[in-house]
Amino acid sequence: MNEYWTFGLLAVTSFFTLIxxxxxxxxFMTITGDLNADQRKKTARKATIVSFxxxxxxxxxxxxxxQFFGISVNSLKIVGGVIFFIMGQDMLQARLSKIKVSDSEITEYVNDVSxxxxxxxxxxGPGAITNGIVLMEEAGSLESKIILVSAIFLTCLLxxxxxxxxxxxxxFLGDTGNKILMRLMGxxxxxxxxxFFFSGLRPIVQEMLKI
Structure with a gap:
């Protein structure tokens, strides 16, 4: 029983830290700044359901x-790093602070960004996906697999x-505070x-140099 508690605690803490x-x-606050509370709630709900x-x-x-597609986790890290860098650059320049969406485009916009x-x-992200794959390999019993799925559900719920x-x-922050926070987070x-980029690139380069 103790090993199940230990595995569950490891799963929850690792997923929460990586996510x-x-x-x-x-x-999330920035890209949904022009949505109302219900639309923002719907966006958060759909994003976490898709993530789960x-x-x-x-x-x-x-x-x-x-293995089937010949994809490595390192490649996923490189792509994720590029996406994050572009997003961070836009945040740093406050380009995401005003996303104007018409009423007719609200549903499509919520679906897209969620x-x-x-x-x-x-x-x-790559870290959470990798964590799930690694922990599933360590979960030898059915009980451990159930605990892992429950840990993912709890993290997504939080x-x-x-x-x-x-x-x-x-x-509470207001428009100015939101822009300041956005630039810092950028x-x-x-x-x-x-x-992310170099943690994915480093093993690939090392493998190429061995060849």
Whole structure:
């Protein structure tokens, strides 16, 4: 029983740290700044639902998919790093502060941003996907697999609650505070992007030099 508790605690803490909903929140606040509370709630709900099923799918079949398509986690890190860097650059220049969407485009916009970039790669990024694949390999019993899926669900639920509460933070910060926070987070996102990029590039270059 203790090993199940230990495995569950490891799964929850690792997923929560890698997903980092508190770090995702400023970006979520920025790209949904012109949506009302209900639309923002719907966006957060869809993003976390998509993230949950994506993480579960990769946990159960990620290794097979990577082998079938010849995709490596390192390649995923490089692509994620490029996406994060572009997003961080836009945040740094406050380009995301005013996203004007007409009423007729609201539904399409919510669907777009909830899947990309919110669900993938911000919530369900290379680190979280890799973590799910690795932990699934360590989960030898059915009970461990159930614990892993429950840990993913709990982390996504906490992420949804944090994103849903961001509307109150938007009102508290105001437009100026939101722009300042966006620029600060832009710097952090760009640093994370560089780390992602080179952590994926380094093993590929090392493998090429061996050849």
């Amino acid at each position: 980092n909903p508190l770090g995702v929140m400023p970006i 099923f994506t993480l579960v799918a990769f946990a159960f079949s990620g290794q097979l998919l990577f 899947i990309t970039p919110l669900a993938i790669p911000m919530i369900c 992420t949804y609650i944090i994103l849903w509460s961001s509307s109150r933070i938007i009102k 710097l952090i996102v760009m640093v994370i992007a560089v780390e």
